[in-house]
Amino acid sequence: MDFLRAASLDDALATKAQRPDIAPIAGGTDLMVGINFDHIRPSGLLDLTSVPELTEWSESGDVVRVGAGVPYARIISELGERLPGLAMAARTVASPQIRNRGTVGGNLATASPSGDAHPALLACDAEVELASTRGTRRMPVTEFFTGVKRNAAEPDELITAVHLPRATGPQQFAKVGTRNAMVISVCAFSVALHPDRAAVGTGFGSAAPTPRRAVEAEQFLSGELTSRGMWADPRPLPDTVVERFGELVAAACAPIDDVRGTASYRRHALGVLARRTVRWTWDEYSIGRQTCA
Amino acid sequence: MRLNLTVNGRPHQADEVWEGESLLHALRERLGLPGSKNACEQGECGSCTVYLDDVPVCSCMVAAGQAQGRAVRTVEGLADGERLDPVQQSFVDAGAVQCGFCTPGLLVQAHDLIERNPEPTDAEIRESLAGNLCRCTGYEKIMDAVRLAAQRKAVS
Ligand SMILES: Cc1cc2nc3c(=O)[nH]c(=O)nc-3n(C[C@H](O)[C@H](O)[C@H](O)COP(=O)(O)OP(=O)(O)OC[C@H]3O[C@@H](n4cnc5c(N)ncnc54)[C@H](O)[C@@H]3O)c2cc1C
Ligand code: FES
Numbered sequence: 379m380d381f382l383r384a385a386s387l388d389d390a391l392a393t394k395a396q397r398p399d400i401a402p403i404a405g406g407t408d409l410m411v412g413i414n415f416d417h418i419r420p421s422g423l424l425d426l427t428s429v430p431e432l433t434e435w436s437e438s439g440d441v442v443r444v445g446a447g448v449p450y451a452r453i454i455s456e457l458g459e460r461l462p463g464l465a466m467a468a469r470t471v472a473s474p475q476i477r478n479r480g481t482v483g484g485n486l487a488t489a490s491p492s493g494d495a496h497p498a499l500l501a502c503d504a505e506v507e508l509a510s511t512r513g514t515r516r517m518p519v520t521e522f523f524t525g526v527k528r529n530a531a532e533p534d535e536l537i538t539a540v541h542l543p544r545a546t547g548p549q550q551f552a553k554v555g556t557r558n559a560m561v562i563s564v565c566a567f568s569v570a571l572h573p574d575r576a577a578v579g580t581g582f583g584s585a586a587p588t589p590r591r592a593v594e595a596e597q598f599l600s601g602e603l604t605s606r607g608m609w610a611d612p613r614p615l616p617d618t619v620v621e622r623f624g625e626l627v628a629a630a631c632a633p634i635d636d637v638r639g640t641a642s643y644r645r646h647a648l649g650v651l652a653r654r655t656v657r658w659t660w661d662e663y664s665i666g667r668q669t670c671a
Numbered sequence: 672m673r674l675n676l677t678v679n680g681r682p683h684q685a686d687e688v689w690e691g692e693s694l695l696h697a698l699r700e701r702l703g704l705p706g707s708k709n710a711c712e713q714g715e716c717g718s719c720t721v722y723l724d725d726v727p728v729c730s731c732m733v734a735a736g737q738a739q740g741r742a743v744r745t746v747e748g749l750a751d752g753e754r755l756d757p758v759q760q761s762f763v764d765a766g767a768v769q770c771g772f773c774t775p776g777l778l779v780q781a782h783d784l785i786e787r788n789p790e791p792t793d794a795e796i797r798e799s800l801a802g803n804l805c806r807c808t809g810y811e812k813i814m815d816a817v818r819l820a821a822q823r824k825a826v827s
């Protein structure tokens with residue numbers, strides 16, 4: 379095993395091209411667990427924390443580009459206004475110490491069905507930026523997750539960033555677990571209202587082999603809001619609409635039984651999260667932001 | 672590999688550091704700084720918390736090589752000579768230390784909280800310490816200690 383430090387993105391990409399089996403390390407909060415317990419023994423480590431291109435975010439027009447190596451703590455403190463859903467999801471990850479290190483790039487590369495960034499990225503139609511010495515490409519996050527802990531990056535590629543539209547409406551993220559901190563979700567849900575294009579985005583985690591959108595639920599809700607003229611004239615969301623939205627989200631999942639919960643509990647809880655979060659976002663859209671402790 | 676870094680304000684060098692080794696292991700086993708504790712090696716307990724370039728992290732989740740050329744501050748570096756930092760003194764005075772295994776991590780994390788937020792609310796203290804497990808105290812004395820430390824720092 380060896381340890382390589384990349385000083386620039388080009389440097390990192392050249393190494394990854396020559397040594398596709400080398401393990402990039404960002405926050406280390408997934409990778410070091412495996413190494414400490416001898417579950418994985420990569421041929422080498424490639425430290426990305428010194429690559430400036432990965433550790434910054436920027437904004438151009440309506441799109442925010444978040445470098446793959448920006449830790450959760452900075453997403454929370456610097457991007458809460460622009461990307462509220464992602465910032466809320468980030469705030470639920472692990473503990474302050476882990477949030478000071480852990481990154482969205484690492485979350486995506488691990489591609490766990492329970493990764494907390496994923497539902498928020500899905501709800502906002504995020505794109506994943508991948509780079510290699512062959513060039514840079516962007517793909518919708520919906521195409522990125524290819525199976526349980528599998529993703530669409532090629533062996534010579536690094537995840538360099540995610541691109542998300544700056545929020546035009548309220549967004550929410552909620553997850554079920556045994557306590558607020560340090561919890562791998564039993565299930566998680568994110569919803570985003572996109573009033574600029576009269577659309578609704580969703581994403582859920584820990585309730586299918588990959589993080590997914592609940593597309594029918596999105597179409598149902600945006601259809602209702604549009605046909606009732608409620609984007610322009612927001613009124614309280616009818617209970618029947620909220621109920622149906624929850625049912626459609628629950629119907630979109632394909633959970634399993636495991637140590638954290640049963641499939642039927644997950645399906646039920648996901649419906650509850652969907653109803654709650656859609657009410658929160660709609661209340662914020664129609665009567666303004668509510669604050670609590 | 673050879674590791675060069677600054678620990679508690681002084682340059683340190685360690686040889687024969689294994690490439691996959693954690694910063695926690697390097698601190699304890701190579702640099703003779705056993706203050707940071709190893710209780711889980713998986714980021715769950717916070718007893719290995721140290722500052723890495725002024726940011727508190729679980730040192731068991733940092734590869735030693737990632738600390739090359741950087742500044743680490745451990746629990747051993749909180750006191751000013753023989754004078755304990757107010758956070759340390761408050762843990763002693765409030766009776767927040769029983770077996771003491773969680774204490775080094777809690778001290779660093781609480782130290783950072785009060786640096787950034789001199790008047791934390793109880794909710795903020797709890798959120799800040801959510802990644803530090805203590806199996807002895809039941810946390811109430813730890814809450815007392817952090818409140819006391821914040822008061823003392825405010826008047827000092
Ligand atoms: C105690 C604890 C609690 C946790 N709680 C949560 C939680 O609540 N929610 C949650 O979602 N996760 C949680 N995690 C998991 C972990 O913190 C996240 O998945 C985090 O986002 C990983 O990011 P990292 O930068 O630390 O990744 P690393 O550990 O550095 O890397 C993870 C994987 O990604 C690869 N990689 C990293 N960066 C890149 C890149 N730019 N391009 C290509 N590959 C890359 C690495 O090679 C490795 O395979 C927890 C972990 C711990 C230890
Ligand atoms: S030993 Fe590092 S968090 Fe437990």
Ligand code: FES
Pocket residue numbers: 767768769770771772773774804805806807808
């Ligand atoms: S005092 Fe024993 S674990 Fe905290």
